[in-house]
Amino acid sequence: MGRTLEITGRQNDKSLEKNPERFTKNVTEKGADPENGDPARRRGHETSELEAATHLFKGSVGAGLFAMGDCFKNGGLAGATILLPIIAVMCVHCERMLIRGSVLAVERTPGVDFLDYPETVEKCFEHGPRPLRKMSRVMKLIVEMFLCVTQFGFCAIYFVFITENLHQVLQQNGIVISMSMVMLITLLPAMIPSLMTNLKYISPVSLFANVALLFGLIATLTIAFSDGPMPSVGDRHLFTGGAQLALFFGTALFSYEGIALILPLRNSMRRPEKFSTRFGVLNSTMFFTTALFIFTGFVSYVRWGEEVAGSITLNLVVEEVFSQVVKVIAALGVFLGYPIQFFVMIKILWPPLKRSNNCTQKYPITSQVCLRFFMVMMTFGVALVVPKLNLFISLIGALCSTCLAFVIPVLIDFVTRAQVPKALGVWSYIKNILILTVAVLGIVTGTYQSIVEIVKEFK
Numbered sequence: 001m002g003r004t005l006e007i008t009g010r011q012n013d014k015s016l017e018k019n020p021e022r023f024t025k026n027v028t029e030k031g032a033d034p035e036n037g038d039p040a041r042r043r044g045h046e047t048s049e050l051e052a053a054t055h056l057f058k059g060s061v062g063a064g065l066f067a068m069g070d071c072f073k074n075g076g077l078a079g080a081t082i083l084l085p086i087i088a089v090m091c092v093h094c095e096r097m098l099i100r101g102s103v104l105a106v107e108r109t110p111g112v113d114f115l116d117y118p119e120t121v122e123k124c125f126e127h128g129p130r131p132l133r134k135m136s137r138v139m140k141l142i143v144e145m146f147l148c149v150t151q152f153g154f155c156a157i158y159f160v161f162i163t164e165n166l167h168q169v170l171q172q173n174g175i176v177i178s179m180s181m182v183m184l185i186t187l188l189p190a191m192i193p194s195l196m197t198n199l200k201y202i203s204p205v206s207l208f209a210n211v212a213l214l215f216g217l218i219a220t221l222t223i224a225f226s227d228g229p230m231p232s233v234g235d236r237h238l239f240t241g242g243a244q245l246a247l248f249f250g251t252a253l254f255s256y257e258g259i260a261l262i263l264p265l266r267n268s269m270r271r272p273e274k275f276s277t278r279f280g281v282l283n284s285t286m287f288f289t290t291a292l293f294i295f296t297g298f299v300s301y302v303r304w305g306e307e308v309a310g311s312i313t314l315n316l317v318v319e320e321v322f323s324q325v326v327k328v329i330a331a332l333g334v335f336l337g338y339p340i341q342f343f344v345m346i347k348i349l350w351p352p353l354k355r356s357n358n359c360t361q362k363y364p365i366t367s368q369v370c371l372r373f374f375m376v377m378m379t380f381g382v383a384l385v386v387p388k389l390n391l392f393i394s395l396i397g398a399l400c401s402t403c404l405a406f407v408i409p410v411l412i413d414f415v416t417r418a419q420v421p422k423a424l425g426v427w428s429y430i431k432n433i434l435i436l437t438v439a440v441l442g443i444v445t446g447t448y449q450s451i452v453e454i455v456k457e458f459k
Helices: 005-011 013-018 020-026 049-060 068-075 077-107 117-126 130-172 179-185 187-194 199-226 243-255 259-267 281-307 321-335 338-356 358-362 364-384 389-418 426-458
Strands: none
Touching: 049 199, 049 259, 049 281, 068 077, 068 243, 068 281, 077 117, 077 243, 077 259, 077 281, 077 389, 077 426, 117 130, 117 259, 117 389, 130 179, 130 259, 130 321, 130 338, 130 364, 130 389, 179 187, 179 364, 187 338, 187 364, 199 281, 199 321, 243 389, 243 426, 259 338, 259 389, 338 358, 338 364, 358 364, 389 426
């Protein structure tokens, strides 16, 4: 790790100009691949490729999967089918830029094996162009804030999701109970796995959640197909615009909610180089996820049209026993993703708290358990006041997920390329500016429209 990016960059100017997308391979020592990791510096890992794919899939297909009907309603059948793969490709590309930036930051940081999202941003700016170095700490805090807000929102929405489905089932079976009480019942199941501090121990929970999630989805779509003739595609909007398209963008970005898990999952793998290869964990999981999103959204919107709910399970006829079983299992599958999203939030909050408090240093285990308990209760409290599931999904997706998925990785790419002469070619500028333009439009329009709709609900 002795060489700097600047020195190595000068030795490889020509190759960088010819192929700027692979410039990181030219700035490390001894032929190391910065996107897939340098084997000489790997530490011992516990998570296999299958486990990493399981976590990434679960982190990407929570409540957003069942919101695809609402997503297609806002985007139109043809519009959403075209735009979702484009958004997916942009997400994967930005995630690969994030990975590349993280490994380059490790190259410049002696004694460090891996860096998570906030540390990656800090180190990239810290070793970036001189005028930007003073912003490193601020950028890290911004990313931590967005990550915490995003993960906190995901966890709160998971509470809402299971509560709405269980409430329908309980009412149908003669159990008259308030939504708040139903949510209180779900508190203990959320609390227990959230106290686990290692992703390895959460794997069985995540695997079971995936099975329950897929069963709930398959059963829901089976009911959609078997509930009489499907309405004509001509009866549905093919394209939309304006406010609806803004809500579509927010819901779509929320659905690809795994950006915060990319580096932690890669860092926890036994063989991190398998994460971002051509047919590795990232590409394979995202391809399968996108195909699942499109199929689910298309079928759901065709079947239920403008009446499609924020979760398609809420469209099932609650009087039928099988529909009730599906609602419960689907809700369980989504809800068991809570500890995965919660893990990322605690990973951000705990280290600074531990460093700044004598009590946490003296009683680390007890203190962390207390922090986890407090944060679970906080997400529970926020979930109590959420008036509309689909609108909060769009709000979080438009504001926080867009910044984390698009804006920050592009900034990392600009900063790391600026350290190497001629690495910022014309294609890099065009591509990154295009991504930023899409992101800013999505943030402004999606956030504004979501807030407007939420205010209407409160009134």
